[in-house]
Amino acid sequence: MSIVKETISVRSSKRCDMIDITRQVQDVVSASGIDNGDCLVFCKHTTGAITINENADPDVVHDVLMTLEELIPKDRRGYRHMEGNSDSHVKCSLVGCSEQVIIEGGMLELGTWQGIYFCEFDGPRNRQVVVQVRG
Numbered sequence: 197m198s199i200v201k202e203t204i205s206v207r208s209s210k211r212c213d214m215i216d217i218t219r220q221v222q223d224v225v226s227a228s229g230i231d232n233g234d235c236l237v238f239c240k241h242t243t244g245a246i247t248i249n250e251n252a253d254p255d256v257v258h259d260v261l262m263t264l265e266e267l268i269p270k271d272r273r274g275y276r277h278m279e280g281n282s283d284s285h286v287k288c289s290l291v292g293c294s295e296q297v298i299i300e301g302g303m304l305e306l307g308t309w310q311g312i313y314f315c316e317f318d319g320p321r322n323r324q325v326v327v328q329v330r331g
């Protein structure tokens with residue numbers, strides 16, 4: 197089995213956003229030369245996350261972010277964390293810091309409507325996402 201690890205850079209331009217990184221992840225898979233195995237996409241930040249969701253209709257991203265905002269408001273009585281970004285930390289934990297995708301024939305085995313997203317919850321910032329390919 198071989199393992200290839202790469203870091204990809206993501207620049208967010210809003211406080212909360214979902215940035216499609218499918219192309220960048222596929223590029224790492226293609227460059228690895230691994231045809232069959234799996235790919236781990238991992239975010240090392242505490243206010244950023246990784247998810248897989250629809251990348252055909254951009255309204256889905258809007259609706260996911262709007263719903264997270266309603267469920268986890270930025271200003272809420274009772275938050276203690278002095279940095280003032282407790283909502284970002286909560287959103288990060290709910291969405292999760294990684295996704296794993298099967299690789300078949302050198303391609304990410306995603307559904308027709310699926311894309312891999314980096315989720316920004318405390319931007320704008322420069323972010324790093326680690327991609328590890330095994331096979």
Ligand code: ZN
Pocket residue numbers: 277279280281282285
């Ligand atoms: Zn914080």
